[in-house]
Amino acid sequence: MSKIEIPIIVLAAGESSRLGRPKQLLPWKGVTLLERTVQTAKESSIGDVYVVIGASARLIKPELENYSVQTIINRQYMNGLSTSIKTGLEHALKDNPDVEAVIFCLADQPFLDSLVLRQLAILFYTSRQPLIHCQYKRALTGPPSLIGRKYFPFIKKLTGDAGAKKVFSQFPDDVGIVEFPKGDIDIDTWSDYSELEQD
16 A cells, blocks of 8 residues: 555553553563554554653653654653643644644554554545544444544643543544454553463
8 A cells, every 4th residue: 555644643651550660661572562553553654653652751762763753752641641642743743734634543552453554544535534443342442543634623622631532422423433353452450461461
């Protein structure tokens, strides 16, 4: 697939408070969880990749030096996920003010692959739906999520720990879906990580 200019913003600024150490740096299949996400984003060939870090930035930043990505430090990360979302969007728009959409993904979804990211971009261009997120098992939905330019003003108004799901729930008629059955597998606790290591 030819390159589509939709920036991918990896949200990796969290404190991992339930885990007690930076989950972004947990090893899995030869790389860290964050590296795996970055590799996946790069492999999708959709657009530039931005990585928003915050907590443990001094430890995490060196892990990204071998990748052609833009690393952004969110110094307000303690004020919630919304600050990372807005910081990532701000930088993407600074580089390309006319961008039509952005994709947000998390650093702790180990089964994310480049096909899912491409499908988000393809559905956006074929359906023109300005909000697209992923369908997990058991009718759950969530990131990675594509946000079209129409809804950038709503993203900029997010506060606290609110993610983009708040915007999706407000405008259900504008929402498209991409299947990602293992999207509900993420790493928040040592139990989650132990189960992942068994895969």
